[in-house]
Amino acid sequence: MVRRRPALVSLLLALSLVLAACGGAPAAKTGSPQQGQQAASGGKTIRVGLVTDVGGLNDHSFNYLADQGLQRAKTELGIQGQVVESHNQTDYIPNLTNFAQQGYDLVIAVGFLMTDAVKTVAKQYPDTKFLLIDDQIEGMPNVASAMFRSEQAGYLVGALTGLIEKQHALPNLKGRDQVAVIGGMKIPPVDAYIAGFQAGVKAVSPQTKVNLVYEGKFDDPTGGREVALSQIAQGSDILFHVAGGTGTGVIKAAESQGVYAIGVDADQNYLAPQTVITSALKRVDVATFDVIKSVRDGTFQPGVHWFDLTNDGVGYAKPVAAVPQSIVRQVEQIRQQIIDGQIKVPATVSQ
Numbered sequence: 001m002v003r004r005r006p007a008l009v010s011l012l013l014a015l016s017l018v019l020a021a022c023g024g025a026p027a028a029k030t031g032s033p034q035q036g037q038q039a040a041s042g043g044k045t046i047r048v049g050l051v052t053d054v055g056g057l058n059d060h061s062f063n064y065l066a067d068q069g070l071q072r073a074k075t076e077l078g079i080q081g082q083v084v085e086s087h088n089q090t091d092y093i094p095n096l097t098n099f100a101q102q103g104y105d106l107v108i109a110v111g112f113l114m115t116d117a118v119k120t121v122a123k124q125y126p127d128t129k130f131l132l133i134d135d136q137i138e139g140m141p142n143v144a145s146a147m148f149r150s151e152q153a154g155y156l157v158g159a160l161t162g163l164i165e166k167q168h169a170l171p172n173l174k175g176r177d178q179v180a181v182i183g184g185m186k187i188p189p190v191d192a193y194i195a196g197f198q199a200g201v202k203a204v205s206p207q208t209k210v211n212l213v214y215e216g217k218f219d220d221p222t223g224g225r226e227v228a229l230s231q232i233a234q235g236s237d238i239l240f241h242v243a244g245g246t247g248t249g250v251i252k253a254a255e256s257q258g259v260y261a262i263g264v265d266a267d268q269n270y271l272a273p274q275t276v277i278t279s280a281l282k283r284v285d286v287a288t289f290d291v292i293k294s295v296r297d298g299t300f301q302p303g304v305h306w307f308d309l310t311n312d313g314v315g316y317a318k319p320v321a322a323v324p325q326s327i328v329r330q331v332e333q334i335r336q337q338i339i340d341g342q343i344k345v346p347a348t349v350s351q
Helices: 007-021 033-040 062-077 089-101 112-124 150-167 188-204 221-233 246-257 284-297 325-339
Strands: 047-051 080-084 106-110 129-133 143-148 178-183 209-214 238-242 260-265 276-282 303-307 314-316
Touching: 047 062, 047 089, 047 284, 062 080, 062 106, 062 260, 062 284, 080 089, 089 106, 089 112, 106 112, 106 284, 112 129, 112 143, 129 284, 143 284, 150 188, 150 238, 150 276, 150 314, 150 325, 178 188, 178 221, 178 246, 188 209, 188 238, 188 325, 209 221, 221 238, 221 246, 238 246, 238 276, 246 260, 284 303
Parallel strands: 047 080, 047 106, 106 129, 129 143, 143 303, 178 209, 178 238, 238 260, 260 276
Antiparallel strands: 276 314
């Protein structure tokens, strides 16, 4: 619903005009942040609507990060923002349409599964700008897509995992030289992470076995826990999840069994500080903020925007202190080799 300007604002405006006529109004400071924001947006407050995927804001992952980018924009850019959480995939079109009908300047769709919904709604509302996160739409003048080289982040945490297994570098490892990666749904953004992880492990420790299983959902912590417990029982002692909210169950299972987990998208160490040894990072918050700012500044560009190691769009969280610094240094060398083009990271899963 469009918000009306508060009566107090109108009263203050009228008062300022009276003071100005009497010569009593103070001169505005030039170059203030608020003044700059108003100038860039033509004196209009930008309104942004964000629609989450079914994982919701409590996924501690990419929906959460998109909201963090929105909240930062509200604080730093003075925009107005509202979030609607999708509970089913059938909610996508109605939720996106609602914001567009209300005349929001930018509507953000979080997640690969929302691609078709964005195509449908963006075509119906050509004057509304859209941002799709984690898939690409080209040829629509009002749609920007934020894409991430997630395989690069997966490769780095995979190399870290392989080196730990190879050197038996952490206590409580089962000694079976076996790890697991647990995906949510089998979709390209998930598989890119997994492909990188598989390649990273094998590059440094070819003998380490990497088990792969898809739980099937992004919002099922109980299912994630059950799958993780099964993998732990089979001998996996480091579990990398690419499963949104489902992954919180993976982390809790690892914590309960005294083994290790690797988070995804955000630094998830806070969920289990002794268990989550690092996280593969996808800086959705940065992408969200940058596109909002472009709308505010009048520089919005449709098409695909890529985020990778070269622009700090992906990466990995600082490993816990228990991980030997010699391993961290090796991973940093690998990171630079990817940036320099010496290592080509695959984005396709090998079964």
